Amino acid sequence: LAKTTQPISMDSYEGQEVNITCSHNNIATNDYITWYQQFPSQGPRFIIQGYKTKVTNEVASLFIPADRKSSTLSLPRVSLSDTAVYYCLVGDAGYSTLTFGKGTMLLVSP
Amino acid sequence: SAVISQKPSRDICQRGTSLTIQCQVDSQVTMMFWYRQQPGQSLTLIATANQGSEATYESGFVIDKFPISRPNLTFSTLTVSNMSPEDSSIYLCSATGGEGQPQHFGDGTRLSIL
Secondary structure, eight states, rough: OOOBBBBBBBEEETOOOOEEEOOOOOOTTTTTEEEEEETTOOOOOOEESSHHHHHHOSOOEEEEEEEEEEEEESSOOGGGGGGGEEEEEETTTTTOOOOEEEOOEEEEEE | OOOEEEESSEEOOOOTTEEEEEEEEOOOOEEEEEEEOOOSEEEEEEEEEOOTSEEEOOTOOOOOOOOOEEEEEEEEEEEEEEEEEEGGGEEEEEEETTTOOEEOOOOOEEEEEO
């Protein structure tokens, strides 16, 4: 069962790039890495998912090194509305194992 | 992505009673899950809701306490039975379209037990 470790909190300013790293040393061959954003009183919202190398979509990039023991969520040019908790989830494609990290509270200031 | 609706969004219940939470998805999905999230904490998987068969529970969660139904590919319920204050939490439903596809979540049910 892959255990994940994330920083508890991070601070940034509007317009900056933010990188949040998740460690998952025991990741299994079949595991994917998925990142979610959660605002208070809402469910987690899917941001991005990857298996290896780099994945990019309209809101974020996900960098996964060759050994896959960590992953980095990159948010370009954050705004105040990006203030939220970000969760790293490691789980296999068949969803037989699902482990959420403890989450990183990102605070974006003006 | 699938839109997931949960009912009720919140409730306050008396100790010893039971509450059933409903989860409706706007499209057919392969897998549905139930999570618990304590305030300020991460999500803990309770069980996988299997269509047409008994749910698969994670360690520490049992069917007698958290019976789950999934009568079809778009709907599931979670019952929190014989509630105590320790059951006060947010209960979240999620669903995925298939293997390797990401989960999408409802906004949760905030449950308080007096």
